[in-house]
Amino acid sequence: MNADILVAGETLIDFLPERPGPITDVSRFDRRAGGAPANVAVALARLEHTPLFWTRVGDDPFGRYLEATLTDRSLPGRFIELDPKAKTTLAFVTHDETGDRSFSFYREGTADTRLEPGRVADSDLENCEWVHVGGVTLSSGRSREATLDLLERAAAAGVTTSFDPNARPELWPDEATFRSVCRDALEYVDVVKATGGELEALGFSGETVDERACGALEAGPHTVLATRGRAGSIAVARNAAPWSGPGTTSHPGYDADVVDTTGAGDAFVAGAIAALQEGRGLEETLAFANAVGAAATTAPGAMTALPDRDVVRSIRE
Template identity: 60%
Template sequence: MADPEILVAGETLIDFLPDRPGGLDAVETFTRRPGGAPANVAVGLATLEATPWFWTRVGSDPFGDLLARTLGEHGLPDRFVERDPEAKTTLAFVSHDEDADRAFTFYRDGTADTRMEPGLVDDEALETVSWVHLGGVTLASEPAREATIDLAARAREHGCTVSFDPNARPELWSDREEFATLIGELLPRVDVLKATPEDLAEADVGDSGNEPAALVRAACDRGPHTTLLTLGREGAAALATEDSPWTGETSHPGYAVEPVDTTGAGDAFTAGALAALSAGEDLEETLGFANAVAATTTTAEGAMTALPDRDAVARFREATPLAGDE
């Protein structure tokens, strides 16, 4: 296999999915699933025939064994998959409301992914990839925070396109202002930003009540040349400035589906967008493809386990009307 064109970095964890909607205090049974936003993106890319390098760190415990095995089964190389003999693997318990929207409760104090350290991804690797994708959860703890910021800076030095998903998780931050400050410091080092209105609000970039066009402009004003804004049932919007290879502004209404589980839908969108942009697709096709990947994912339970391949995405796009066209 040729060296990957994309490197993804960040947490891999276990999601525990509930057997019913409602608060965690009312749930008696959970189903274990591999997860973590960057891990979902990495597996999504592999499923879409754009296998990346993946830098992550899991414990040398049974959950870490499961995750390392799962990554390998999806074809991800183990070059940058670290095992920590002194820390456990992160766990996240998911709760759903009646519309399948979810919230997370993390068990992540001193776990393996918080202990990622700068320098594991060497210059040789950065010289061979064209894209580096980062997530925001690793910014919540040291030394993983320093490792994430360091990788972003070194990737830019090597001429890589840096993409970033803030993935705001307020429950991981004791100080909301610290999150906003860190995102503000990182955005000038980012080329492609994928975010939700809620992410941008937490980062003090625009207001979640603003129109999508205003939000993508506000985000690009902070550094990225391209912003991809996911809007749930309302699809997605995007803006690429004149500094971008795919200049333009566009939107996509999304697809008409009845979601079963939205866990990982944003990560599926990111995988679709990275696969499309890295293959030279324009912004309009990128949004359509990424929305189809995300919408397909919501029709099954789990994040990693629901990710579609290219054939499934093509069939979905042929068979599923755009939202509002039913």
């Protein structure tokens, strides 16, 4: 398969609670496939932009379940690796009454920390137009080097690169390390998607999300997409951005009957990549990405709630 998008990062098991509340009060969990880059890859496939996906899971029952789930959702198996020496990462999710969630990870030395640099060859990158990575694989293990190596080589090859820091403080030794490593990644990145809180954690100052997003342009990217929850999203871009001139664009988002926000940001990322790959401008890109993200909140789970184009169209009508 000759895909023009490559997504790289973790695939893991999300255990979703039977009801909202702290983990100490939940007795039953439902197993689901998850991981931010995995969600982005599957969402792109649902939006008719099937990518290559580079990931690593354990050669264990959970890992084989994830491998089957990814291939069942049309992702090619070329870069889906089974690690015979490490387990698959597990994440227990809890929700509050509004659908917002928190995570408890079991990830010490697991397979997604063991991505190896060079697994995606330069010849593979020559056939790509876009590479997307997330921040979790930067947090520990050999995968940090592998992710930075992929971004550096993709940038050198003229491939458009995007990055979602996907801040999970429990996976990092401290905020300073998170900021330092992610700022290293930003040197090779064209497009960043982040929340206002993530932009602040990355060291970009400002009282508003818009101000922090403008600050992030100085770190390397030519485009910053910032999500603002129920308030929609904004985009800021420099002259170097191929899809617009400099300036700020915003979209108020769409109303949705929120059940579970897990994966909404990943759906937004996929919507944005798909729209930009189709040559849409930033205003239309935000509208489409917001609709994809909103649709993803209307059912439980991340991957299982990802919409196709018909669902996205119904959100926008």
